[in-house]
Amino acid sequence: MSSDPGSLPRRRTRGRGWAAVGWGVAGVLLVAILWEVYKFLGPSEGVVIGAVEGEAGSGVLILPRTHDRAMPHVWSMLIRLGEPTSGGATPPLVVSVAQAAVMTLGMAALGWLIGVAVGMLLGLAMQRWKLVEWGLLPWIVVSQIVPLIAFAPVVNVIGNQIDRSGIPWPQWLSVAVIASYLAFFPVAVGALRGLEAPDRIHVDLMRSYAAGYWSTLVRLRLPASVPHLLPALRLAAANAVLGAVVAEVSIGMRGGIGRMLIQFAGQASSDPAAPWGPMFGSIALGLIAAGSVALIGFGLTKYRRGEAAA
């Protein structure tokens, strides 16, 4: 026990940090243990109801199969991560996964930036002119009903046409645009709600100061929108990663984690642990994306009173 009183709070903070890490590790371990326990106890061929004897593929599988092809041991997946990606002298799977994850993260980040820019502009326009809100908001909501796998190839085709006409349009730009399509939505809605969050009395105060639109926006509305905006940005980050992965798969772009997942899934019979590599990679990707956005929040601590949970 130190006699220096100044070191006490710092140590407590550090202790809390370690506790958070501990809980995180415990959570992951718990999932791994549950996986292994079910694999040990569950029937190898799963539980099927309504199967007809002698008819392949009949019935409904209600509990998953537990054999090694369907559920490899956790340690097999980890060992596979250290083995060569494609046999021979190829780099370990974990390296290939990391490279693919960085690629996808880059496209998701670009998609996030586009989405945030578009979402903010929409939010600002809708707050400024009620008519725009009435006209646009329903369409913004409807836009999210369009399935991404239907929308992605359209973006890709348009991108290819632009590319052929002479303006370079690489495939990763299509992926970023598709990712931004998912990312802009929470930002637009969050920005609108945030910008409209100030109390009437505060708006009136600004008006009594004869403050114009811009000073009201900068001094009142934007600071007040932070508690609504931060969760929206986090959601946008998660959506951008999801959008990038789905976009890669549906337009068949190679190099990223989504496409890698599909490619390894095709080898899942003889090498069942391999597809789990990119799966872990995409989980890490989502955490990194959400975590990076959380960093923005640290710079805005004083505006974060009453932040809504996302």
Add this chain to the structure above:
Amino acid sequence: MRLRTRRGLALASAATVTALALAACSGTSDDGDADSGDFEPLTSIKLQLQWLPQAQFAGYYVALDQGYFEEEGFDSVEIVPSGGDIVPQDALVAGDVDFAIAWVPKVLGSIEASGVELTDIAQVFQASGTTQVSWAGDGITSVADFEGKRIGSWGFGNEWEIFAAMAAEGLDSTSVSITNQDFSMNALLDRDVDAAQAMTYNELAQVLETVNPDTGELYTMDDLDVIYYEDTEGAMLQDAIWADTERLDDPAYADAAVRFLKATVKGWLYARDNPEEAADIVYTAATAPGVDAFPVGPTHQLWQMNEVNKLIWTGGDFGVIDEAAWQKTVAGALAAINQQGLHLIESDPPASAYSNDYIQQALDALAEDGVDASGTYTPIEVTLTEGGQ
């Protein structure tokens, strides 16, 4: 004013096009001139594959690696893989590439559906590599046994041989349950289907690279019944080299086609005589940084090389389209009806859909150089390993 400029431009371009067309016509009618180099030879071409780099495309990668393309006067040959994002015949029609590898029935479908003009200038695979794999003892040893069974199929235009073979047995999707299958063999291994579609050079090997939990050893051919579509009425021609029919009137393109085929024949000859080295060349190309093909490991590639060679070297001259096999493919494509009740094609393809002129020129030129591109392949013994690593 502006309108007049635009109209003038349109007139000028129309005139240019006409002049070019006339020039092209005169070029072809005068064969002697075309051969003596009346054109600027193409030195840079692109080849579109139908999938990612693997031993299925060994000949082209070998030609690249061994400098056969340079020997035929090409400074640069780019082999463009497809991860399913690029349809080879579409890329060829769009002018993104100069030649493309694609299955004959798929291109016949495109020709009829969108009226594009493409020509099969070399039939690389003379035999079909498609199979339907079931468990030994389940009694599915011929297409007729499909009746009332659950049969896996990939779709995406890979399914027509199944429907053509079924049509020949009087079966269709009302009497046989056709189920979509993914590219792993889990549907068969988990008995979700009675018989799964598999290429001899890929998915069949994947089963044989999987450990049988009952024995702790890899599955063997004794565990399986394999129906080879090549032996059925449904057999269709597969990997072929396609060219743009209209462009073939351009002597420079036609000349490039012949030179490209010469290099390709040499590449495949090398792959026939050195399967280990050829498999290694493809594997190296597929695992090069930035390719992101993530192929199955080296022993799988060697298996694939061995099986692909069997499909190419069936005794005749390399790449020459066999009239009977072509007609059989067309007949199957006309007869096949899929789950949606649709035909692949409803009328005969145009005569321009295949031509032996270019491969014959290539083979003749090679024969002059003392290269014999006929014969058969002596299969090697390939021992598969778990996961193909």
